[in-house]
Amino acid sequence: MTDDDSETSASETQAQEESDLPVFQLCGLVEELSYGNSALKTETEMFEKYYNKLELKDQRPPRLSEIKITGAEIAQLRSRRKSKSRMGMERVMGLSVDQKLELVQKELEDTKDEIRHMRANAERDLQHHEAIIEEAEIRWTEVQKEVHEFEKDILKTISKKKGSILATQKVMKYIEDMNRRRDNMKDKLRLKNVSLKVQRKKLLLQLRQKEEVGEALHDVDFQQLKIENAQFLETIEARNQELIQMKLASGNTLQILNAYKSKLHHAMQMSLNLTKEFLLRKELLEKIEKETLQAEEDRAKALALNKQLRKQLSEFRAPQVMIYIREKIRNGDLEKTIRMWERKVEIAEMSLKGYRKAWNKMKTSNEQLQAISCPWKDSRATQAGSAQPVFSVSRDHVMSSWVKDWGSPSDGRKTGESWSSWF
Structure with a gap:
């Protein structure tokens, strides 16, 4: 009773002090209290969520396929069962900071698991839809191919031979061949489906065996696996960075290659133009050489004629005047x-x-x-x-x-x- 009286007196004195404060300090105090209340509300919601999960797990009997509990989780379950009897005391006493931290970490891990499961489901759905789209595209290409073959083999011949028995027989034969090919394809797909089912059963059996072996693992093994997983993640990240660098280098290389290709194309065009110009110049040179030879021959003839005329001129003697x-x-x-x-x-x-x-x-x-x-x-x-x-x-x-x-x-x-x- 003395403790209660002291608490009530302290609260009364605090209320009197707060009533004596000015307005702006009261506003600041209200804002701080609202922030504190929102934080406490968030914390309470998280604790309620965690408590509801524990109640659902305790009420629902676990399945054999869902038994994947490690040694640390078994110890946690035992501690939960022990703490269940002391729930009244904990409600009165409250949670310590370490316990709150543990609850927050557990909730964070559960949230990450949910996000991981949602991501895996989304990826699975995406792969399923991509497979459906790919199958539809393959089917569409096959339909287009069949339509093209039918138009090429049947419709053109039928348009040339309208009303003939041979055209009808050809159509019937084409339909029978198509049915036979589809039956063969159906048998092949059935055999492939059976083989895939057998392979799936084997993989499920191996997975179940691995899960059964994984039950004997301890905390040390899980810690080691976590360390190895972290190392592998670091290696994967490094490889991804290297891959990004390689892609960037490949992009730069492709740009350089395209530039050199354009230069090569320009050089080839220039080479072709130079070859054509060389041929034209060669033909012109041959023509000039022929003209030069002809000019030399004409020059030689002119020199010979000039020489002959000079000789005749030198030998010429003027006749007498009376004879002329x-x-x-x-x-x-x-x-x-x-x-x-x-x-x-x-x-x-x-x-x-x-x-x-x-x-x-x-x-x-x-x-x-x-x-x-x-x-x-x-x-x-x-x-x-x-x-x-x-x-x-x-x-x-x-x-x-x-x-x-x-x-x-x-x-x-x-x-x-x-x-x-x-x-």
């Missing part, structure tokens, strides 16, 4: 004679054309007279007999007119030719 004048006069006379005879030839050709026209008229008239007078005779004989006197008259007439106008033919350009050659 006589030759010049004679050349002029010959040119005048040539022009005169050319004019006479033109006139003679014109006269010859007129004589030929007269000759043709006389010939046709003579043929007509012969046809009228002797119709029973052959036309060829008539032409042969009647042509001679007409030709002779015409030729005498031409000769007389020629001699009258131009003189004898032996004086002109037609010397040695007969009169008949003019007709």
